[in-house]
Amino acid sequence: MKKSFAYGLSFALLLAIAVPVSQQTARAEAKKYKNCTELNKDYKGGVAKSAGIKNKGGKTKYKPFVSAELYEANKKKDRDHDFIACEK
Known part of the structure; x- marks a missing residue:
C-alpha cells in the first residue's frame, strides 16, 4: 500500500x-516564417490570432489555424490587417 x-x-x-x-x-x-508560401506549407489556411476572427478579404478555401503566439511571430505577413496571417 x-x-x-x-x-x-x-x-x-x-x-x-x-x-x-x-x-x-x-x-x-x-516559428517565424520567411514568407506566406513557407507558412502555408505547414498551415494551409494561414494563422489566426483568435478563434473569433472573421476574414475581411472574402471567401477562403481553408480554415486558419488559431494561435496567438504564432500569429504574433508572423503578423507582418497579415497584409489586410484582419488578424489572419497568410489566409488562403
Missing part, C-alpha cells in the same frame, strides 16, 4: 512539473 502511494505521488509530482515546462516550450517555439 505504501509503495503504490509513493509511486502515485511521484507520478503526480512529475506530471505537475512537466506540464508547465511543455507549455513554456510551446510558446518559445512560435
